[in-house]
Amino acid sequence: xxxxxxxxxxxxxxxxxxxxxxxxxxxxxxxxxxxxxxxxxxxxxxxxxxxxxxxxxxxxxxxxxxxxxxxxxxxxxxxxxxxxxxxxxxxxxxxxxxxxxxxxxxxxxxxxxxxxxxxxxxxxxxxxxxxxxxxxxxxxxxxxxx
Numbered sequence: 761x762x763x764x765x766x767x768x769x770x771x772x773x774x775x776x777x778x779x780x781x782x783x784x785x786x787x788x789x790x791x792x793x794x795x796x797x798x799x800x801x802x803x804x805x806x807x808x809x810x811x812x813x814x815x816x817x818x819x820x821x822x823x824x825x826x827x828x829x830x831x832x833x834x835x836x837x838x839x840x841x842x843x844x845x846x847x848x849x850x851x852x853x854x855x856x857x858x859x860x861x862x863x864x865x866x867x868x869x870x871x872x873x874x875x876x877x878x879x880x881x882x883x884x885x886x887x888x889x890x891x892x893x894x895x896x897x898x899x900x901x902x903x904x905x906x
Contacts, residue, residue, distance in 0.1 A: 784884040
């Protein structure tokens, strides 16, 4: 199964990099703003043997603790602000029921999967360059600084 996925992935990448098959980038939605965290991952039963420098480990831990303290402070401040405002209005006025409403990712994609080769595409490089040339010429003709 892994080899099949690799071949499939390689085929897709090869097609996307072929400018004759794909002259412009397929349109697709952006990933969520929250970062992908791979800290606590398992890799199919493989026992990894990590090597690290103790000073680097200390530095990373210090950075994480500082970030945690900062986010905890912001979290408490924002919770207090939300609770204070919440005393003035009800949940029905806001149209929200729980914190869970804010934790779900916003759904921006369609419910039906569209294969990458059948998706719309962005403007090709040449078209983008032509649009910029026309805009610059228009600015030059109007006497505005570019």
